[in-house]
Structures are given as C-alpha cells and as structure tokens.
Amino acid sequence: MMTPGGSGRFRPLPTAMYAGYSGTASSWVAKTSVSASGKRIQREMAELNVDPPTDCSAGPKGDNLYHWIATIIGPLGTPYEGGIFFLDIIFPSDYPFKPPKVVFKTRIYHCNVDTAGNLSVEILRDSWSPALTITKVLQAMRSIFLKPEPYNPALPVITRLYLSDREKHDEVAKEWTLRFAK
Amino acid sequence: MISDSITNASATAAPSARDFGKKKRTNRTAKLKQSKLGLRREQWLSQVAMVNKGGKEEMDANRKPGSEKSDQRDRPVVNLDGHQRGEEDDNNSGANRHESFMESLSNSPNSILSGMNSIPNFSSSSSSGSGGSCSGNITEEEDADDDGCLDDWEAIADALAADDEKHEKENPPEFSEEHEHENIQQSACESDVAVSRKQKSNQAWRPDDELRPQGLPNLGKQRSSPVMNFHYSSVAVPSSCPICYEDLDLTDSNFLPCPCGFRLCLFCHKTICDGDGRCPGCRKPYERNTVKVETSVQGGGLTIRLARSSSMFCRS
Structure with a gap:
C-alpha cells in the first residue's frame, strides 16, 4: 500500500531525470567505449593542428570524432594546381589497427581515384600500419598528386592515357580541376 | 707605499662624483634600490678599513682607483669608465662583499674542474660565465649612481650598517688575502690589472686552500648534471605507446x-x-x-x- 504509492509518486521524477540525461549519457558512453581509438584520434588532431602537412588541413566534420573532413590544395606544378580537393576520412572503431577510409568528395581526374572517389593507395589497404597517422596519410595523398602511381590504378583508362600521352592527360586533369575543384 | 697615494687621490675624487650624482637626481626615486646597493658598497669599504687594519691599504687600493681614475677624465667618460671598472671590480671584490654565496658559486666550479680533468670544458665556462653575469648585473645597478647618492643616503646607510657588518666580518680576511698581490700589478698598469683581475675572479679555489669556504658546492653535484644528460640522451625508449598513446609501463x-x-x-x-x-x-x-x-x-x-x-x- 505504502510503497506502491510512494514509488508511484516518485517514479516520474527519476525517469524524467533519466530521460533528460539519456541523450548526453549515451554520447558520453559511446566515446568512452572506444577510448583507445578516441584518444589516438584526439592526439592526432592535436598534432595536426600543431604541425599540419603542406597544403593539407583536416579536422572532425561535426562533433563526431570519427568522421573527419580534409582538404588538400593541388600542389604547384601539377595539373591539379590551385584546386581545392575535399576528402572524407572515416575512422573505424578499431582505428589504429585498421586503416581509415578516405574518399575524395571532389571529382578529380587521377588514375588512383575512381569515379566514386575511392582511392587505390596501398597504405590505405594492405600496407597500412598502425604506426601511420592521418598526417602521413595526407602527405601520401599529396604525393600522389605530384606523382600518380600508374601501376596501382583505380581507373585503368586514365592510367593508359597517363602512360601513353602525358600531355593529354595533364590537359584533361587541368580541365577537371578547373571545373570541379575551384 | 703606492697604494697610499692612490688612497689620497681617491679622497679628492669624492666631491666631483657627488656633483655628477646631483644631476641625475631627477629620477632618484626609481633608483632607490640601486642607491642602497651603492651605499652598501661605500659603507663596507669604510668599515672594512677600520675593522681590518692589516688589509686596509690593499682594500682601498683595490677599490678607490676606480673613482680616482674617473675623476681624471671628462664627465661623460666618468660614468662609462666607472661602469667598466665596476664590472671588473665586482668580479672579484663586489661579489665577495655582497654575495658571498654568489662568489662561491662562481668560483667553485673552476676549482672543482681544475681538479677534475675528465669533466668537459663547457661546464666550467658556463658556470663561471653565469657567476660573472650575476655580479655584472649588480654593478650596473650600483654604478648608475654609485657615488652620487652618497650624501642623500647617509642616514639610511647608518640603518643599513648593522646589516652590512654581518657580511663584512665574514669576508674581509679572504678578500684581502686574495687580492694582495693584485694591487702591485694594479699600480703598475691599470688595464693589465683589469684583465688579470677578471682572471683572478674566476680563479679556482684549490682544494687544499685553507680559506676555501665551507659552503662550496660539492663535487658530486657539479658532476651530476652532465652525466645525467648523457644518461637521458642514450636511452631512446618512448614514454608512450606510438599506437594508442598510453604511457608505457x-x-x-x-x-x-x-x-x-x-x-x-x-x-x-x-x-x-x-x-x-x-x-x-x-x-x-x-x-x-x-x-x-x-x-x-x-x-x-x-x-x-x-x-x-x-x-x-x-x-x-
């Protein structure tokens, strides 16, 4: 008699409190449950802010630490010169042990980037090492701008043109840069 | 003696130095602290002469030629000259008087190092250099209006005298001994003395020196820093895991x-x-x-x- 009434009276208050806190509590739990990768990503973010690689910038897209957005400015002396290329970086929950997923959001005429923006870069696949950081990934991205890897192509059509007619390739790449990346 | 004549000359130097000081009195409130230091110096000199009869002549000879020499020159030069001389002077005498601790710091590493050939040279030069720079700072303050504020601060000097006596009674014996033969050189050639004094000031205490202060830093402390640095540089274990950034136990x-x-x-x-x-x-x-x-x-x-x-x- 007494206890049901008491609990009935007091029950709404804790549930209301719980409901009010549930949103923040769940997000907080979500971060701590993968604290190993979270700590690592946070540390990488700090390092990136202190010493960003040339022509590159990166940071979390919103408040999700595992979804970053990065920009790479086309290096001088390449057909991508002057273009700003956006990339999505998605960290897996077991991040340092699995490579981040990097996708070009800006269209680019490049033999290592397919039409969906996926990259055929070895360090993001089999050659990934947990010792690599996002800074090094961005440096690798920039290096394929400077020197495409035709023997590991995502689009063999572009590779063929790159190897056979470099001038034509550069011309098309420059045009794409002008159209999509500026 | 030669030093007697120098002492007499220094007596005449005082008034003109005071005049120079009066010109600078517009900003004297800002220099109150420096004046105190200058006063301490003057006070000490006069009192040491009385307390330490035996070392009196060397004292005065060692100290006063600065003002004597400055008197013989033009006014603008006076300050510069006094500054230079003060710095040199302070390397041996100034540090002795005001900062017996500082003196032990600047002198001790050399003494230790002279005994210990295994320790590289840089540590000795750095430590002596730091000692020198410390004393240099002191003199710069002093020389700004060392002589000029004497008349203004005589009253305060009396108040400070009690405090000064403590330092003075400790220092005079070693001081007079240390610079006894310097004064002979000094009378011969001023500039040479300046150089030799500088060297003198950095001269090491010999381990068997009976006047070596008890409070000198011991050998182990001096040695420890280079050894420790070497130790740290040789070990290349990272402090945290490069994968997860957690500290390595x-x-x-x-x-x-x-x-x-x-x-x-x-x-x-x-x-x-x-x-x-x-x-x-x-x-x-x-x-x-x-x-x-x-x-x-x-x-x-x-x-x-x-x-x-x-x-x-x-x-x-």
Missing part, C-alpha cells in the same frame, strides 16, 4: 617484440597479433614460427624460454 618499456626496434604496449601488440600480426614499424610479420619451435622443443623435454616475450601473445 615498466613491462612495456622492456618489451621489444620485433628486431626492427619498434616498441609498443602489450595491449596493442596483442591486438595486432589477433589481426594480421605485422609489426607496425617494419610491416614484417611478428615471428610466429618461433612459437612452433618452442612447443616442439618442449615436447622433447627441453625448456627453452624465448628471448622475445612476444611469442606468448602470438600463440593463439
């Missing part, structure tokens, strides 16, 4: 799973071994085959503990 620090030398914590190593099992540093697989060797050997009755503890984690 003692076990992790001693854990060397790969011949390439890439270190990581045990947790990350386990995670990697659960996956593809390649070393993050060189991308070569961790040596799994050694585990097989271990088991086969154990079957044969021989127990061979593997050098690499990594084998324990690669078993699965």
Whole structure:
C-alpha cells in the first residue's frame, strides 16, 4: 500500500531525470567505449593542428570524432594546381589497427581515384600500419598528386592515357580541376 | 707605499662624483634600490678599513682607483669608465662583499674542474660565465649612481650598517688575502690589472686552500648534471605507446617484440597479433614460427624460454 504509492509518486521524477540525461549519457558512453581509438584520434588532431602537412588541413566534420573532413590544395606544378580537393576520412572503431577510409568528395581526374572517389593507395589497404597517422596519410595523398602511381590504378583508362600521352592527360586533369575543384 | 697615494687621490675624487650624482637626481626615486646597493658598497669599504687594519691599504687600493681614475677624465667618460671598472671590480671584490654565496658559486666550479680533468670544458665556462653575469648585473645597478647618492643616503646607510657588518666580518680576511698581490700589478698598469683581475675572479679555489669556504658546492653535484644528460640522451625508449598513446609501463618499456626496434604496449601488440600480426614499424610479420619451435622443443623435454616475450601473445 505504502510503497506502491510512494514509488508511484516518485517514479516520474527519476525517469524524467533519466530521460533528460539519456541523450548526453549515451554520447558520453559511446566515446568512452572506444577510448583507445578516441584518444589516438584526439592526439592526432592535436598534432595536426600543431604541425599540419603542406597544403593539407583536416579536422572532425561535426562533433563526431570519427568522421573527419580534409582538404588538400593541388600542389604547384601539377595539373591539379590551385584546386581545392575535399576528402572524407572515416575512422573505424578499431582505428589504429585498421586503416581509415578516405574518399575524395571532389571529382578529380587521377588514375588512383575512381569515379566514386575511392582511392587505390596501398597504405590505405594492405600496407597500412598502425604506426601511420592521418598526417602521413595526407602527405601520401599529396604525393600522389605530384606523382600518380600508374601501376596501382583505380581507373585503368586514365592510367593508359597517363602512360601513353602525358600531355593529354595533364590537359584533361587541368580541365577537371578547373571545373570541379575551384 | 703606492697604494697610499692612490688612497689620497681617491679622497679628492669624492666631491666631483657627488656633483655628477646631483644631476641625475631627477629620477632618484626609481633608483632607490640601486642607491642602497651603492651605499652598501661605500659603507663596507669604510668599515672594512677600520675593522681590518692589516688589509686596509690593499682594500682601498683595490677599490678607490676606480673613482680616482674617473675623476681624471671628462664627465661623460666618468660614468662609462666607472661602469667598466665596476664590472671588473665586482668580479672579484663586489661579489665577495655582497654575495658571498654568489662568489662561491662562481668560483667553485673552476676549482672543482681544475681538479677534475675528465669533466668537459663547457661546464666550467658556463658556470663561471653565469657567476660573472650575476655580479655584472649588480654593478650596473650600483654604478648608475654609485657615488652620487652618497650624501642623500647617509642616514639610511647608518640603518643599513648593522646589516652590512654581518657580511663584512665574514669576508674581509679572504678578500684581502686574495687580492694582495693584485694591487702591485694594479699600480703598475691599470688595464693589465683589469684583465688579470677578471682572471683572478674566476680563479679556482684549490682544494687544499685553507680559506676555501665551507659552503662550496660539492663535487658530486657539479658532476651530476652532465652525466645525467648523457644518461637521458642514450636511452631512446618512448614514454608512450606510438599506437594508442598510453604511457608505457615498466613491462612495456622492456618489451621489444620485433628486431626492427619498434616498441609498443602489450595491449596493442596483442591486438595486432589477433589481426594480421605485422609489426607496425617494419610491416614484417611478428615471428610466429618461433612459437612452433618452442612447443616442439618442449615436447622433447627441453625448456627453452624465448628471448622475445612476444611469442606468448602470438600463440593463439
């Protein structure tokens, strides 16, 4: 008699409190449950802010630490010169042990980037090492701008043109840069 | 004696120096502290002369030629000259008087180092240099209105006298002894003395010197810093795991799973071994085959503990 009434009276208050806190509590739990990768990503973010690689910038897209957005400015002396290329970086929950997923959001005429923006870069696949950081990934991205890897192509059509007619390739790449990346 | 004549000359130097000081009195409130230092110096000189009768002549000779010499020159030069001389002077006498502690600091490393040839030269030069710079700062303050504020601050000087006497009674014997033969040189040639004094000031206490202060830093302390630095530079174990950025504990620090030398914590190593099992540093697989060797050997009755503890984690 007494206890049901008491609990009935007091029950709404804790549930209301719980409901009010549930949103923040769940997000907080979500971060701590993968604290190993979270700590690592946070540390990488700090390092990136202190010493960003040339022509590159990166940071979390919103408040999700595992979804970053990065920009790479086309290096001088390449057909991508002057273009700003956006990339999505998605960290897996077991991040340092699995490579981040990097996708070009800006269209680019490049033999290592397919039409969906996926990259055929070895360090993001089999050659990934947990010792690599996002800074090094961005440096690798920039290096394929400077020197495409035709023997590991995502689009063999572009590779063929790159190897056979470099001038034509550069011309098309420059045009794409002008159209999509500026 | 020669030093007597110098003392007489210095007596005439005082009034003109005061006039110069009056010109600068517009900003004297800002220099109150410096004036105090200057006063202390003057006070000490006069009192040492009385307390230490035997060393009086050397004292005055050592101190006063600065003002004497400055008097003989033009006014603008006076300040400059006084400054220079003060700095040189302070390297031996100033530091002695006001900062017996400082003096011991600046002198001691050399004495230690002179005995210890094994210690590299840079430590001696740096320590003596720091001592010199400290005393230099003191003199710069003093010389700004060293002589000029004498008349203004005579009253305060009396108040300070009690405090000064403590320092003075400690210092005079070693001071007079130390610079006795310098004064002879000084009378011969002023500039030469300046140089020799500087050297004098940095001259080391010999270990057998009876006047060597008790409070000199001991040898071990001086030695420790270079040795420690060397120690730290030689050890190249990272403080945190390069994979997860957690601090490496003692076990992790001693854990060397790969011949390439890439270190990581045990947790990350386990995670990697659960996956593809390649070393993050060189991308070569961790040596799994050694585990097989271990088991086969154990079957044969021989127990061979593997050098690499990594084998324990690669078993699965």
